[in-house]
Amino acid sequence: MHLSANETTMPRLHLIGTVGLLLVVTLAMAVFYSWRNEREQRTAFARIEQVITQQQHERLTTEMQSAVSYLEFQRRRTEDVMRRSIVEQVDAAMQIAQAIYDREAPHRPPAQVQKLITEALRPARFFEGRGYFFIDDMQGRFVLLPTAPQYEGRAGIDNRDDTGNYIMRGLINAAYLPQGTGFFRYRWYRPDTPKLMADKLAYVRHFAPYDWLIGTGDYLYEWEALQKREAMQRLRGLRFGASGSVGLIDAEGRSLLSPNNPALEGLLPAQMPELEQRALQKLRDVAQAGGGFVEYEWPRPGAREGEPLGRKTALVTTYAPWGWVLVTSMFNDELHSRLRAETRAHEAGNIQQRVELALMVLGALALGVAGSFGFSRWSRRLFANYHSELQQAQENLRIAAIAFESQEGIFVTDTRGVILRVNRSFTEITGYSAEEAIGQTPALMKSGRHGPDFYAAMQEAITTTGAWSGEIWNRRKSGAIFPEWLTITAVKTEAGEVTHYVSTLTDITQRKAAEEEIRHLAYYDPLTRLPNRRLLLDRLQQALRSCQRMQRQGALMFIDLDNFKLVNDSLGHEQGDLLLQEMGRRLVASVREDDTVARLGGDEFVVVLEGLSAQPWRAAQEAETVAEKMLCALAAPVTLDGHEVRGTCSIGVVLFANDQARTEDLMKHADLAMYQAKESGRNTVRFFDPEMHAAVVQRVALEQDLRTALQEGQLRLFYQPQVDAQGRIVGAEALVRWSHPRRGLVSPSAFIPLAEDTGLILPLGQWVLQTACTQLARWATEPGREQLTLAVNISGRQLRQTDFVAQVLQALQQTGAPAHRLKLELTESLLLDDPEDAITKMSALKAHGVGFSLDDFGTGYSSLAYLRQLPLSQLKIDQSFVHNLVTDPRATAIVRTIVTLADSLGLNVIAEGVETQEQREHLARNGCHTCQGYLYGRPGPVEELMR
Known part of the structure; x- marks a missing residue:
């Protein structure tokens, strides 16, 4: 009876005890870990939110400091900018007055010369129409007052402003100050409010010939308003982060700058919608309280x-100087995305933990019940199954030893493929817990x-060798497919x-991503992420085959950004890279999804269009339409x-129709x-044609011939005479000519630009300089010719050489030519490339006696400021003005102006392209007495010049 009772009660006791114990332990651990996890999450959230708020405040403070510093810089430079502008205008007026006086005083009475000066300056207007020139004599009488000519000739010595300052007396005292310091500040009536006065700054200089003061001035508030507008424009484009911007409000509460809503600009709060009105009022309240967040x-x-x-979140402060x-x-939410991500992850984790807790409780109960039922049967068969269990234990030890030697994902199956056991790494990699995987198959x-x-190949390898390893794609519990090594x-x-069977698996997603990145770098441009040349050629070959198969036309486009170097030089390469990325995006948006946009390097892009019309003329129209769309997008x-x-950008297009065309030719x-x-x-857009190709082939051949000409002495130096007012030769201009053995005499217009493009202009220019100096040295020893000068044209590449000065001095020293008889001719555009470098080199050569002539004067972008600094000795009037002298009064006026300007700067003048006696007489009447042109002789050998 006792044995029967034990066999009956033991399973029940085992069931109750196991289930109760597992339930209590599982719930206690679940409650403890849930409580600890919740506490840690709350602490982490609070810390992240505090850091994010601090970062946001620091970023707003940094941007505010930058904006205030910029406004302070703009405000402080207002008067400096104004002073420089006023000085430039008065200096120009003084030059005009002095030039008229020097030219006309010897021939006209003083009253007429004074009238010419005042009438020349009277119509001048500047500073958006506010600025004008005034002239007073040093006794206090108005000589020129364009805004009130009725007062001219009257005395204004006792005029005072609303503070009691004597205006005319202050201007007279300022005129006696050294040049550049003659400023005087006073108050005068505002143009927009005639009854109110405002601060005005004037600058005057003393014009000694007539004891005048010449000056101009402007209102300080106008220049401060200009600085304000410039500051607002700069702040309008300022952005930081994804949504950060700078706004401005004036003292009346009017919105001056609202980058996120420009429609509010210029409105008072009462004119705005209710939401914006409340926000603006809150910002004003904070500003009145001293500023803050x-x-x-x-x-x-x-x-x-x-x-x-x-x-x-905003940081508000007041910039007091401008109100x-x-x-x-x-x-x-720009900086709070991290907090939201943490919150979502926490919520998802809580749900997963609750599910796992429920599964643990159910699993524990199921295990307890199953164990209890098995306990009684196990006890009865204890000795019978002892030997079998011992063997099973040995198998388990052998399996465990193999399975857990590695930290990789591991799962064990029986011979039918049913999963018996998995490790933790398996769960981390696949997402399947042990409960979900055990009992399933690897399928x-x-x-x-x-x-x-x-x-099938995998199974055969396992059956034959007992093992298999390789790369395989599997699916995680989330549904994501990933690569693994199994x-x-x-x-x-x-x-x-x-x-x-014991299987180990390793997630190789990162290794595959690295391999993909390497492949991407091999075929794509790292800056724009567009296909590179390698991938472009492959796709172009595919396009050729596709056009052949579909009997359609295709197009290849070369796109080059115009003047891209200016962006790199002025804004830096980082901004240049941003421009290239933006241009790449615009090109992609301008074509179809199946077309290819690639970047070859630098600022060159290539586009391949497929599937155009089978008719060439229609395909050309379609390609041109796409090209025009690109021009608009990039502009x-x-x-x-x-x-x-x-x-x-400039776009070149070539059409193709089949795979017979070679990619390199296209x-x-x-x-x-x-x-x-x-x-x-x-x-603009241009299509390729065979004539273009022939021109390039001819250009390449001409380049090779020019190299040969330099080596074999085919070049010759011709001379065109330069004569004075009496028709005597005073010098010549050296002009290079090329006597080609097959082509005959090649025009300089054909080979000089080629030499510039290919760099051959450097050896060519050195040969011309050396040959000209040799001729100068020869003339210096011949009686009657020792006074002749020789002009030599200098190219931009020559002048930009760092050793240009040394080359010229070396040629003079080697040939013994007199430096003061050598005249180097430069063009305006050449000097404007780098005026400071040009002035330095010209000054160094002038110190040794070398003269300089400014060629083609008046046809470029003459800068009077630089002209005053350049160490020139001569201005050369361009032949385009000379040709029209007889028929165009404007050409005569330009020539007269150039002569007057040269006289005022102490420079000689020579006119080129003189072909008729009538042109010569017109030049003489307007003050130009030195000429060069077909009237006196064509360029020829030195022997013809001497005859």
């Missing part, structure tokens, strides 16, 4: 009606990417019978570092068409 609601840019408002309230602001993770042949090993008994302004940049032809577009004025 404030939060408010604001519509998101581009938000539709009914969408939730955004929460913004502005500055606001740096940004949306809170649970099947991705569907491998066919039956793949798995190794399957058969577990055998001592007799060789397979009992289990739209781009803001770089606060500067608005407008870019253009690339070459499109490149040629692109260069033709540049030569046609840029910002």
Whole structure:
């Protein structure tokens, strides 16, 4: 009875005890870990939110300091900018007055000369129409007063402003100060409010010939307003982060600058919608309280009606000198995305923990019940199964030893493929917990990417060798497909019978990503992420085959950004890279999804269009339409570092129809068409044609012939005489000529530009300089010719050489030529490339006696400021003015102006292109007495010059 009772009660006691114990322990651990996890999460959230808020405040403070510093810089430089501008205007007026006096005083009475000066200065207007020149004599009488000519000739010595300052007396005293310091500040009536006076700054200089003071001035508030507008424009383009911007409010509460909503600019709070009105009032209240941080609601840019408002944080301060309230602001959620991500992860984790807790409790109960039922049967068969259990224990030890030697993901299956055991790494990699995986087969993770042949080969390898390893794609519990390295090993008994299979798996996602990145770098441009040359050629070859198969036309386009170097030089390479990325995006947006946009390097892009019309003329129209769309897209302004940049491009197009065309020929032809577009004025499209190719071939041949000419002495130096008023030769201009053995005499217009493009202008220019100096040295020893000068043209590449000065001095020293008889001719455009460098080199040569002539004067972009600094000895009037002297009064006026300007600067004048006696007489009547042209002789050998 006692034995029967024990056998009956033991299973019940075991069931109750096991279930109760597991339930209590599991619930206690679940409650403890849930409580600890919740506490840690709350602490982490509070810390992250505090750090995010601090970072946001620091960012707003930094941007505010930058904005205030910029406003202070603009305000402080107001008077300096104004002073420089006034001085430049008065200096120009003094030059005009002095030039008229020097030219006319010897021939006219003083009253007429004074009248010429005042009438020349009377119509001048500047500073947006406010500025004008005034002239007073040193006794206090008005000589020139354009705004009130009725007072001219009257005395104004006792005029005072509303503070009691004597205006005329202050101007007279300032005129006696040294040049550049003659400023006088006073108050005068505002143009917009005639009854009110405002501060005005004037600058005057003393004109000694007539004891005058000449000056001009302007209102300080106008220049401060100019600085304000410039500051607002700069702040308008300032952005930081994804939504950060700077706003401005004036003392009346009017919105001056609202980058996120420009429609509010110029409105008072009462004129705004209710939401914006409340926000603006809150910002003004904070500013009146001394400034600080404030939060408010604001519509998101581009938000539709009914969408939730955004929460913004702003830093408010007052810029007292201008009475502005500055606001740096940004949306809170820009920096709070991390907190939201942590919150979502925490919520997802809580749900997963609750599910796992429920599964643990159910599993514990199930295990307790199953164990209790098995306990009684196990106790009865204890001795019978002892030997069997011992063998099972040995198998388990052998399996455990193999399975857990590695930290990789591991799962164990029986011979039928049913999963018996997994480790923690398996769960981390696949997402399947042990409960979910055990009892299933590896087909649970099947991705569907491998066919039956793949798995058959795997099974055959395992059966034959007992192992298999390789790369395989599997699916995680989340559904994501990932690559892994899988190794399957058969577990055998001592007799060789397979009992289990142990599989180890390694997630190789990162390694595959690295391999993909390497492949991407091999085929894509790292800056723009567009295909590079390697991938472009492959796709172009595919396009050729596709056009052949579909009997359609295609097009290859070369796009080169115009003047891209200016962006790099002025804004820096970082901004240049941003411009290239933006241009790449615009090109991609301008074509179809199946077309290819690639970057070859630098500022060159290539586009391949497929599937155009089968008819060439229609395909050309379609390609031209796409090209015009690209021109428009790339011409739209781009803001770089606060500067608005407008870019253009030149596009060359070549059509293709089948795979008979070679890719290298197409690339070459499109490149040629692109260069033709540049030569046609840029910002245009050109199609390749055979004549273009022939011209390039001819140009290459001519370049090779020019190299040969330099080596074999085919070049000759011709001389064109320069004569004075009596027709005597005073010098000559050296002009290079090329006597080609087959082509005959080659025009300089054909080979000089070629020499410039290829760099051959350097050895060519050195030969011309050396030959000219040799001739100068020869003339110096011949009686009657020792006074002759010789002019030599200098190219831009020559002048930009760092050793240019040394080359000229070396040629003079080697030949013994007199330096003061050598005259180097430069063009205006050449000097404007780098005026400071040109002035330095010219001054160094002038110190040794070398003279300089400014060629083609008046046809470029003459800068009087630089002209005053250049160490010139002569201005050369361009032949375009000389040709029109007889028929065009404007040409005569220009020539007279150039002569007057040269006289005032102490320079000689020579006119080129003189072909008729009538032109010669017109030049003489206007003060130019030295000439050069066909009237006196064509360029020829030195022997003809001497005859």
